[in-house]
Amino acid sequence: MKKIVFVFSLIFAATFSINAQDISDNAIGLRFGGGNGIGGEVSYQKALGSNNRLEIDLGLANEFANFKVTGLYQWVWNLENKFNWYAGAGGGIVSASGTGIYAAGVVGIEYNFDAPILLSIDYRPEVGVAGGLDGLNSDVALSVRYQF
Numbered sequence: 001m002k003k004i005v006f007v008f009s010l011i012f013a014a015t016f017s018i019n020a021q022d023i024s025d026n027a028i029g030l031r032f033g034g035g036n037g038i039g040g041e042v043s044y045q046k047a048l049g050s051n052n053r054l055e056i057d058l059g060l061a062n063e064f065a066n067f068k069v070t071g072l073y074q075w076v077w078n079l080e081n082k083f084n085w086y087a088g089a090g091g092g093i094v095s096a097s098g099t100g101i102y103a104a105g106v107v108g109i110e111y112n113f114d115a116p117i118l119l120s121i122d123y124r125p126e127v128g129v130a131g132g133l134d135g136l137n138s139d140v141a142l143s144v145r146y147q148f
Contacts, residue, residue: 023045023047023050023051023053023076023084024045024047024112024116024118024147024148025046025047025148026044026045026046026047026147026148027043027044027045027118027145027146027147027148028042028043028044028045028145028146028148029042029043029118029143029144029145029146030042030043030143030144030145031043031057031141031142031143032141032142032143032144033059033124033139033140033141039059039061040059041057041058041059041068041070041141042057042058042059043055043056043057043143043145044056044057045074045145048073051075051076051077052073052074052075052076053073053074053076054071054072054073054074055070055071055072055074055088055090055106056069056070056071056072057069057070057072057092061096065095066094066095066096067094067095068092068093068094068095068096069092069093069094070090070091070092070104070124071090071091071092072088072089072090072104072106073088073089073090074086074087074088074106075087075088079109082111082112082113083109083110083111083112084109084110084111084112085107085108085109085110086106086107086108086109086110086122087105087106087107087108088105088106089103089104089105089106090103090104090105090106091103091104091129092104092126094131098131099131100128100129100130100131100134101128101129101130101131102126102127102128102129102137103126103127103129104124104125104126104127105124105125106122106123106124107122107123108120108121108122108123109121109122110143112147116146116147116148117144117145117146117147118143118144118145118146118147119142119143119144119145120142120143120145121140121141121142121143122140122141122143123138123139123140124138124139124140124141125137125138125139126138126139
């Protein structure tokens with residue numbers, strides 16, 4: 001039992017001692033999604049610290065009649081060199097077949113090129129709370145962003 005507690009203590013300590021890579025102050029680009037989401041979204045990220053940021057995504061569909069806005073607070077951790085992984089939570093508003101609100105989470109991995117380009121892939125589960133987006137929806141997306 002003491003060995004198990006010791007191992008979990010080491011894992012816990014290692015998790016919080018990992019150094020985060022500095023992230024760009026701003027990034028803007030496109031998020032190409034699938035699943036039950038609207039599809040492509042314009043994506044903006046704003047750094048809030050050395051290892052956390054705010055992401056805001058806007059998706060438009062049906063000749064701009066329907067929209068989906070998502071806001072996510074994200075924590076970013078360095079994996080190796082230019083690879084980061086991130087996780088976060090937030091929510092949004094959707095207007096497809098009735099206005100609704102939803103809660104969302106995100107987990108993903110990103111690569112920071114030498115040029116100011118950020119490439120990422122993520123998984124975003126969404127749970128409809130009210131309105132047109134009911135139940136659990138999932139979205140996997142590839143994002144390309146310009147950092148400045």
